[in-house]
Amino acid sequence: MRGTKFFYVRAIIVTLIALLLLFVFNFDGSTVAICIMVYLFAENGIAFILRIKKHNK
Secondary structure, eight states: OHHHHHHHHHHHHHHHHHHIIIIISOOOHHHHHHHHHHHHHHHHHHHHHHHHHHHHO
């Protein structure tokens, strides 16, 4: 169940980022897609580093 809740929170965050970039800051679609991909890569990278640190304890 924990994974499902995390997925929904992540989907809401990505949706808010997209809406803000598209309508508030007037970015085009390709820039929004790049920003979302950078966010997802950063999020996965941080989770990976934290998992490694937890595993090494």
